[in-house]
Amino acid sequence: MIMSHPDSIPLNQVLPIFLQVLPLKEDYEESTAVYGCICNLVLSSNSHILSFVPQLVSVFAQVAVSPVESHEVKVHIGRAFSHLISIYGHQIQPLLGNLSPAHANALAAIAP
Template sequence: MQKSPHPPQDKTMVVATLAEVAQEMGAPISAYVDKIMPLALKELASSEATNRRNAAFCVGELCKNSGAAALKYYPDILQGLHRLFANSEQDLAVRDNAAGAIARMIMVQPQSIPLNQVLPVFIKALPLKEDHEESMAVYSCLCNLLLSSHPQILTLVPDVIHVFAQVVVSPDESDEVKTTIGKAVSHLISVYGQQMQPILSALPPAHANALAAFASRR
């Protein structure tokens, strides 16, 4: 007698559990990357939005916690995540988790990511729309690139500021996230003062004022 295939909810539970395990285990997860990553990569293309979302979160956590062990998968991960930023992806939480995965990859292995190709797509998907648990990872990633004056982010500062301005007026975002953004904006103003003025002036007044308020916090 032929076994019936596992129902979709079983796979959903497996992917969700693996994502949680990848997050909670930390560095020891590196020993299991070769077992978990292929499944997570496959589920990035799942027909179930929940699976795509959990798979995106899972690959991000695997990259964050397993260091060099995940590097060989980076091209496949980037390819899989890229699809989730396409217009065909209708689930906003899936996109948010894809952004979170990209952020974690950049934070741990920036030299292994073609930032000139990845950053414009990443920033275009922001601000986050639904899964604000990804906020700290996503916006900290951008802030760290700005604070280190990474050349690939500097050309995109107007776009980043536009995103940041929306984040600081959002009731869905935490004060911690907004303060982190404020520090990065303060840094930009102190280093690139004159160049920043036109960018800030182009914002709606309420957004510009909110950004200025967080940038002036100490």
């Protein structure tokens, strides 16, 4: 529903709760749908998702280092992260500085 009709969902109420349970810790078969939804909102520059950039960077970094997430999910996350960099540029640097070197390097490695 979020992907097909994002305007019909109160994203300002749903996204904070949705992002709190990420990254996934089980049910990894849902990863493609869950992260696809988040990434599509980012790639469409949805104003609601863009207000959660710090949380997104943290989640994206955790997905990047995850040994259980698929290559496909990581590629999609990498594209979304690159889009955030194109929008926010230098404002992303402090967020990367808050990550461990392993997380920051993994995130950089999946960004095209």
